[in-house]
Amino acid sequence: MSRFATVAAGLLIAPALLAASVAHAHQAGDxxxxxxAVTVDPREDSSAIEAGGVALGGKATLDSNTQLGLNFAYMLTDSVGIELLAATPFQHDVGISGLGALDGKLGTIKHLPPTLSAIWYPMQSNSAFQPYVGAGVNFTWFFDEELSSSREAGGFDGFRLDNSWGLAGQVGADFMLTENVMLNAQVRYIDISTTGKTSLGGAPIEVDVDVDPWVYMVGLGYKF
Incomplete structure (x- = not known):
């Protein structure tokens, strides 16, 4: 093939490749x-546990949990969108640490952490790889709080956590496999603060907890 033919072929192929690449990009109205899979990994920091207003010491603990995560996004422009994070309910074991004989599992709780964010894609629209950043507000609803049977037998009564409002930030990336199907990975930090309440022998027990989890999600997406 002559040099002219090679250049001509390249000029013909390049627009086709560019068109295919541009088709991968997110656009306004998408x-x-x-x-x-989404994992909530609490990095809890609690106050001292109080009984009847007297600090006993110790702290509250929570374990991590993985559930089905869902994201719904709408592109306002080619680079800016709004996104809602949803999931099936997370369940965590809540425990006590640092109080000797009272240490161990206190009970279980469930929560839903819907988070509404603005997201920004800084890359050129002709890239199949689309990293993004986002920031927004979170509401965490705690429900189905249950004491363990051993705690109930030990004189504990009632258990609840206050709901929480807080800010959230995230980084993530989409990699377009086709014009509509994508791989996605994202990491979030969510500001969640709550107060846990129960009672022992009639004495009210409270502890303030900054849950502040890191939230990790890996999955697939579809663009309509």
Whole structure:
């Protein structure tokens, strides 16, 4: 093939490749639905546990949990969108640490952490790899709080956590596999603060907890 023919072929192929690449980009009006495994990993920091207003010491603990995560995004422009994080309910064991004989599992709680964020894609629209950053507000609803049977037998009564409002930030990336299907990975930090309440022998027990989890999600998405 002559040099002219090679150059001509390249000029013909390049627009086709560019068009295919541009087709991967998010555009204003796109609706994006993502689903995958999402893990909430609390990095809790609690106050001293109080009984009847007297600090006993110790702290509250929570374990991590993985559920089905869902994202729904709408692109306002080619680079800016709004996104809602949803999930099936997370369940965590809540425990006591640092109080000797009272240490161990206190009970279980469930929560839903819907988070509404603005997201920004800084890359050129002709890239199949689309990293993004986002920031927004979170509401965490705690429900189905239950004491363990051993705590109930030991004289504990009632158990609840206050709901929480807080800020959230995230980084993530979409990698377009086709014009509509994408791989997605994201990491979030969510500001969650709550007060846990129970009673022992009639004495009210409270502890303030900054849950502040890191939230990790990996999954697939589809663009409509």
């Amino acid at each position: 609706v994006i639905v993502r689903a995958g």
